[in-house]
Amino acid sequence: MAPGSESQAAATTADPSCPPFPLLEEEDGSHINEQEQEVPRGAELELPTVDLEAPGEALAAGCRGLGVFRLANHGVPAALSASLFATARATLAEAPFSDKRAQPGYFWGTPALSLRVRDVNWVEGFHIALGDQQPAPATPLGDLLDLAAEYGAHMARVARTLFDALAAPLDLDAGQAATYLAERDGFLRVYRYPRCPEPGRLGMEAHTDSSVLSVINQHAVGGLQVHHDGAWRDVAPGAGETGTLLVNLGDMAQAISGDAYCSVRHRVAASQAAERLSLCYFAFPRDDAVISCAGGRYRPFTYAEFREQVQADIKATGSKVLDARVTNTRAPGTEIATEPEPEPEEADGDPEPTEDAEEAEKGDPESFQAGRRTRRPSSRVYGPNWVCDPVIYKQWAPPPEGWVKVNVDTALFAESKKMEANLLFLDTPAGVIGFSYNPTPTPPRISRYRAMGEDCSRCTAVLDQLDCTIGTDICT
Ligand SMILES: O=C(O)CCC(=O)C(=O)O
Numbered sequence: 449m450a451p452g453s454e455s456q457a458a459a460t461t462a463d464p465s466c467p468p469f470p471l472l473e474e475e476d477g478s479h480i481n482e483q484e485q486e487v488p489r490g491a492e493l494e495l496p497t498v499d500l501e502a503p504g505e506a507l508a509a510g511c512r513g514l515g516v517f518r519l520a521n522h523g524v525p526a527a528l529s530a531s532l533f534a535t536a537r538a539t540l541a542e543a544p545f546s547d548k549r550a551q552p553g554y555f556w557g558t559p560a561l562s563l564r565v566r567d568v569n570w571v572e573g574f575h576i577a578l579g580d581q582q583p584a585p586a587t588p589l590g591d592l593l594d595l596a597a598e599y600g601a602h603m604a605r606v607a608r609t610l611f612d613a614l615a616a617p618l619d620l621d622a623g624q625a626a627t628y629l630a631e632r633d634g635f636l637r638v639y640r641y642p643r644c645p646e647p648g649r650l651g652m653e654a655h656t657d658s659s660v661l662s663v664i665n666q667h668a669v670g671g672l673q674v675h676h677d678g679a680w681r682d683v684a685p686g687a688g689e690t691g692t693l694l695v696n697l698g699d700m701a702q703a704i705s706g707d708a709y710c711s712v713r714h715r716v717a718a719s720q721a722a723e724r725l726s727l728c729y730f731a732f733p734r735d736d737a738v739i740s741c742a743g744g745r746y747r748p749f750t751y752a753e754f755r756e757q758v759q760a761d762i763k764a765t766g767s768k769v770l771d772a773r774v775t776n777t778r779a780p781g782t783e784i785a786t787e788p789e790p791e792p793e794e795a796d797g798d799p800e801p802t803e804d805a806e807e808a809e810k811g812d813p814e815s816f817q818a819g820r821r822t823r824r825p826s827s828r829v830y831g832p833n834w835v836c837d838p839v840i841y842k843q844w845a846p847p848p849e850g851w852v853k854v855n856v857d858t859a860l861f862a863e864s865k866k867m868e869a870n871l872l873f874l875d876t877p878a879g880v881i882g883f884s885y886n887p888t889p890t891p892p893r894i895s896r897y898r899a900m901g902e903d904c905s906r907c908t909a910v911l912d913q914l915d916c917t918i919g920t921d922i923c924t
């Protein structure tokens with residue numbers, strides 16, 4: 449794809465409610481579909497159903513094997529879900545994009561759009577922080593916020609009941625466990641996945657949630673897929689407003705449980721035929737919660753630290769890349785080499801990321817500044833989804849003035865038996881100037897590069913000097 453061709457290919461649609469999603473069009477007019485890559489698709493996945501009033505064995509099965517289950521007997525009034533979906537439709541599907549974009553909490557696409565990358569989530573929505581609800585204005589958005597507050601109270605109840613049940617067998621320290629779920633400070637995302645003219649596009653790219661647990665209410669239209677046994681499997685919606693909810697375990701549940709529980713990798717397929725609405729609630733630990741577990745392969749870390757790392761990754765790459773980095777997983781007693789780490793230099797006037805991690809991941813692309821990353825990528829990367837031998841590593845040092853450093857990193861995916869290779873181009877003072885990117889594991893090849901800002905010529909120059917047979921293209 450020629451640099452800048454995304455903007456020429458921006459989606460043109462007669463529907464004024466639809467955000468200007470770019471199409472993935474090649475120069476010759478054909479459409480590419482890199483997001484699908486070579487991960488096989490399996491049949492619809494059968495999920496265990498957990499009864500919230502008697503979780504029992506089904507909960508253990510859902511948490512340990514899959515990281516996702518259906519939830520019955522949840523006590524969320526059907527009429528409340530129905531009103532919330534109806535109001536979501538009115539505020540998202542029946543309002544022009546130009547009005548929506550001015551509303552607080554509105555987002556669309558992926559923040560990485562400002563980096564002009566190809567893959568853009570085909571989704572829009574409202575992000576509602578449940579912990580700091582202000583009096584709602586007398587507008588359609590105000591109605592949405594009022595309903596979200598009522599729905600959020602149910603979600604907090606559901607999350608607390610589930611957490612207590614799933615924490616019981618873990619033998620957690622009582623003081624620590626009390627910090628592991630701040631259910632009232634969770635947030636709700638009201639999503640609309642508009643109909644998408646391009647086959648195979650993703651409404652939301654593959655990821656794991658950073659939460660302890662997430663509760664998804666899919667409207668009648670499906671689209672959620674989970675990665676299981678090396679394949680993407682469809683998850684059928686519950687029976688609309690009256691049916692079951694879906695619960696995903698997130699990274700924090702996996703870390704808290706010392707990997708006994710599974711943070712499920714999932715994504716949302718966009719549909720050509722029907723638009724989709726979903727209500728997603730996310731519950732996190734308290735910021736000061738220290739996540740640690742006896743004999744676990746993670747060093748103790750606070751949730752705030754984890755969130756900061758996710759934010760830094762998103763700032764650097766446009767998406768959560770915990771699972772595409774070397775994890776800093778250390779066995780107890782393993783020493784880190786003591787070479788002093790230079791203080792990161794910050795470029796003038798370029799603020800630290802302040803967005804909430806999940807907010808940043810899916811926030812308004814236009815609220816993110818294109819340009820070079822100015823923070824050194826932190827060596828404190830945690831990845832509950834990574835199986836990684838304990839490593840002794842040297843802390844990273846920036847290249848000398850005038851040099852570009854290329855970090856090479858490969859990852860092996862135990863489940864799918866695939867490999868991913870990534871390059872990261874860095875200059876002094878430790879700014880990321882470009883990186884390779886594979887949204888899903890592929891056989892060893894680097895399929896494309898992103899350059900930060902307009903400076904992709906520097907990555908090209910470096911690649912020209914490397915005998916880089918696996919690189920194929922560079923795009924801004
Ligand atoms: O819309 C959905 O069903 C899932 C959304 C999701 O996975 C997320 O927001 O993390």
Ligand SMILES: [Fe+2]
Nearest residue numbers: 655656657714
């Ligand atoms: Fe998710």
